[in-house]
Amino acid sequence: MTNALISRLTEELQTAETDGTYKKLKTIEGPIGDKVWLKDNGEVILLSSNDYLGFANHPEIVSTARDALLSYGASTASVRFICGTQDVHQTLEKDLAEFHGTEAALTYSSCWSANTGLFSAITSTGDVILSDELNHASLIDGIRMTAKDVVRKVYKHSDMEDLEAKLIEYKDAPSRMIVTDGVFSMEGDIAPLDQIVALAKKHHALVVLDDSHGLGVLGETGHGTAEHFGVMSDIDIFTGTLGKALASGTGGFVAGPKAVTETLIQKSRPHLFSNALPASVAAAGSKSLELLSRHPETVQALQEKAKNFRIRLKELGLNPLDGGSAVVPVIVGETATAIRLAGEMLKKGIFVTGFGFPVVPEGEARLRFQVSAAHTEAELEEAAQTLKSCLGGGD
Numbered sequence: 056m057t058n059a060l061i062s063r064l065t066e067e068l069q070t071a072e073t074d075g076t077y078k079k080l081k082t083i084e085g086p087i088g089d090k091v092w093l094k095d096n097g098e099v100i101l102l103s104s105n106d107y108l109g110f111a112n113h114p115e116i117v118s119t120a121r122d123a124l125l126s127y128g129a130s131t132a133s134v135r136f137i138c139g140t141q142d143v144h145q146t147l148e149k150d151l152a153e154f155h156g157t158e159a160a161l162t163y164s165s166c167w168s169a170n171t172g173l174f175s176a177i178t179s180t181g182d183v184i185l186s187d188e189l190n191h192a193s194l195i196d197g198i199r200m201t202a203k204d205v206v207r208k209v210y211k212h213s214d215m216e217d218l219e220a221k222l223i224e225y226k227d228a229p230s231r232m233i234v235t236d237g238v239f240s241m242e243g244d245i246a247p248l249d250q251i252v253a254l255a256k257k258h259h260a261l262v263v264l265d266d267s268h269g270l271g272v273l274g275e276t277g278h279g280t281a282e283h284f285g286v287m288s289d290i291d292i293f294t295g296t297l298g299k300a301l302a303s304g305t306g307g308f309v310a311g312p313k314a315v316t317e318t319l320i321q322k323s324r325p326h327l328f329s330n331a332l333p334a335s336v337a338a339a340g341s342k343s344l345e346l347l348s349r350h351p352e353t354v355q356a357l358q359e360k361a362k363n364f365r366i367r368l369k370e371l372g373l374n375p376l377d378g379g380s381a382v383v384p385v386i387v388g389e390t391a392t393a394i395r396l397a398g399e400m401l402k403k404g405i406f407v408t409g410f411g412f413p414v415v416p417e418g419e420a421r422l423r424f425q426v427s428a429a430h431t432e433a434e435l436e437e438a439a440q441t442l443k444s445c446l447g448g449g450d
């Protein structure tokens with residue numbers, strides 16, 4: 056039985072290798088920054104990281120984490136409710152709640168855990184969840200984990216007519232919840248949150264926003280997609296990550312009404328059955344939030360660089376997908392093409408990732424560039440020119 060399974064897996068891996076779709080992990084020697092040192096390639100410009108604000112190796116974040124490591128030790132060695140809650144966790148949760156303007160916040164070991172632990176804990180018989188078709192895999196899986204008698208419906212991507220039709224169809228449900236990414240991670244486009252909020256108000260629904268790629272990136276002060284649309288106080292529940300723009304290590308959170316976070320403490324399985332964040336990471340998370348509020352100019356620099364990068368690609372005839380975020384995808388067609396192009400770019404000193412099926416639809420494989428405030432305009436120019444040369448449009 057086991058042998059048959061291992062043989063099947065080996066065959067599938069060989070097929071992926073032959074098809075050029077096999078994913079190989081690259082070894083980075085040293086910290087994340089605008090450039091990284093790869094074991095097999097040396098120094099390359101990094102356009103594959105979520106380190107949108109250049110915080111991943113920020114000296115204040117690193118020294119805060121180091122100090123907390125010395126004060127609190129390496130690990131809680133426990134889940135939160137047993138004996139895994141240190142004061143730094145509570146400070147971070149207070150900071151996250153304050154940042155989002157919510158009553159409370161609760162941390163998890165990742166946003167994946169937050170999203171997979173949220174929906175089944177707070178829904179009940181007949182409740183309706185309406186989810187954008189391009190939502191992140193963690194939202195999709197989290198919604199799938201709800202009880203059989205919770206109604207789960209997918210609306211067409213950012214399609215307000217479809218969303219409203221479904222809100223009307225389920226108008227008698229005990230509760231309706233609209234769930235959306237703020238920035239869609241594979242497309243780089245922004246959810247029309249102003250319209251979603253308007254529909255939620257009209258139809259008495261809640262809005263759940265996963266702003267993992269919006270926090271630190273959008274809005275004048277980096278409060279994310281809700282700030283971008285001026286609807287911060289209209290979002291009922293935020294989820295997000297400490298592992299992208301905040302780059303304080305890893306970790307995720309849910310911010311919202313106390314009734315929600317307290318229910319999660321009682322019922323959310325990744326919270327009940329998985330360890331707390333290390334104190335060093337929790338302390339670093341609070342430091343990241345503080346840095347973000349001290350440096351809105353870093354957010355504005357990032358926005359400017361992402362906008363310029365899109366313009367640059369367009370001027371070179373390279374057609375990035377439209378969007379206002381720091382995720383800038385260029386569609387190249389087949390999965391193998393995306394992976395081959397990423398390999399060629401890497402040889403020329405640009406680290407960008409190719410994404411193909413099943414992460415994105417068949418035939419829409421892409422290179423996904425992610426801009427950081429840490430990039431120089433010269434690095435971004437080099438990335439654009441290298442893409443053009445790899446696509447055969449010059450050198």
Ligand SMILES: Cc1ncc(COP(=O)(O)O)c(C=O)c1O
Nearest residue numbers: 165166167191240267296298307
């Ligand atoms: C929209 C979205 N939500 C959640 C996650 C998961 O975040 P984490 O790395 O904290 O688990 C990601 C990460 O890719 C994401 O893009």
